[in-house]
Amino acid sequence: MALLNILEFPDPRLRTVAEPVTVFDGALSQLIDDMFETMYEAPGIGLAATQVDVHKRLIVIDVSEARDEPLVFINPQVEVLDEALDEYDEGCLSVPGFYETVQRPQHVRVTAQDRNGESFTMEPQGLLAVCIQHEIDHLDGKLFVDYLSSLKRTRIRKKLEKQHRLRA
Numbered sequence: 001m002a003l004l005n006i007l008e009f010p011d012p013r014l015r016t017v018a019e020p021v022t023v024f025d026g027a028l029s030q031l032i033d034d035m036f037e038t039m040y041e042a043p044g045i046g047l048a049a050t051q052v053d054v055h056k057r058l059i060v061i062d063v064s065e066a067r068d069e070p071l072v073f074i075n076p077q078v079e080v081l082d083e084a085l086d087e088y089d090e091g092c093l094s095v096p097g098f099y100e101t102v103q104r105p106q107h108v109r110v111t112a113q114d115r116n117g118e119s120f121t122m123e124p125q126g127l128l129a130v131c132i133q134h135e136i137d138h139l140d141g142k143l144f145v146d147y148l149s150s151l152k153r154t155r156i157r158k159k160l161e162k163q164h165r166l167r168a
């Protein structure tokens, strides 16, 4: 197992659109395990491959309190079941230290493949529904800060750029 480096906003690599996963092999399984280790260590509730600079359509999530319900979604697709929007305070391991309210549909159907390539469907609500949409956005090169005003987004970008300069 290995901890992976997480890209931070405004790194342009976070804007890459990920490619579908076509090969379900040991290397993919190893990547999934490393992504879980990285997410749990952070700690976070969701991580997309894009965030660790792997541009494949793969996300890992665990929204459970006990941190014992790992979920893998490969080539995920979302269908909105209820158009009503609800608000959640979202954060992101690629935007450390910032949380902002975002509106999204709260009831979706997700179809994806597991690490063996088997298809499955689920109909999550609430935090899990929000988290899946947040992570799929990463696979399309999108970040939660894109839903904020340009003023807020610019403020967050400048603060993170300053931190990155101090760290370098």
Ligand code: QAP
Pocket (backbone or CB within 6 Å): 042, 043, 044, 045, 046, 047, 088, 089, 090, 091, 092, 093, 095, 096, 097, 098, 099, 130, 131, 134
């Ligand atoms: C996405 O985000 C999410 O700022 C997953 O300093 C989050 O795991 C979807 C984290 C909330 C819906 C609601 C953020 C850790 C973790 C930070 C995360 C930080 C340390 C974020």
Ligand code: CO
Pocket (backbone or CB within 6 Å): 091, 092, 093, 094, 134, 135, 138
């Ligand atoms: Co994120």
